[in-house]
Amino acid sequence: MTNSIWIGDALLVIVVIFSFVSPAFFAMRTRQLETSIRLSADFFDLANKLVEDDDTPELLIDYLDSMAVVINERRFSRMILWLALTGKLRETSNAPGARALELMSVIRGLRKEVKDMVARASASCMLSVTYKSPIFGILVRRMMFYSIERDQEQAEIVASHLFSDGLGRKQAHA
Secondary structure, rough: OOOHHHHHHHHHHHHHOOOOOOHHHHHHHHHHHHHHHHHHHHHHHHHHHHHHHOOOOOHHHHHHHHHHOOOOHHHHHHHHHHHHHHHHHHHHOOOHHHHHHHHHHHHHHHOOOHHHHHHHHHHHHHHOOOOOOOOHHHHHHHHHOOHHEEEEEEEHHHHHHHHHHHHHHHHHHH
């Protein structure tokens, strides 16, 4: 009988805790998803403007297409975190592939206003992806992307390494 009372008390405590914690969690999650939607809309607005510009290089359009593929992937934050923890992200950024170097060269050669649009689109995409995953997204934002909110050129660098070497395409088809 004492075991059943103890189990009943434990269940009651769990129900009480859940009733206080769940509204706060759902409110936080709603704010995260709203932020993700806003950032996704910003990305697609900027990407559409860039794609519609006849002067936009094909490699940059491929880069935007790669970002468009992964922008709705919840698992992408987990993948970024795994790459960071295993050291593979550092390897990629220390020795970027030929395609990443070519993309960075193309971006450097763009007009300032176009370069700014690319940086804002990159930041919007990368941050939007992190707001899709409630736990891993928070970790990625805190560990790796904290500076992107203040320095959009950092987003361009991080995103060009991730996407131009095919990571975005692999994740979308995994």
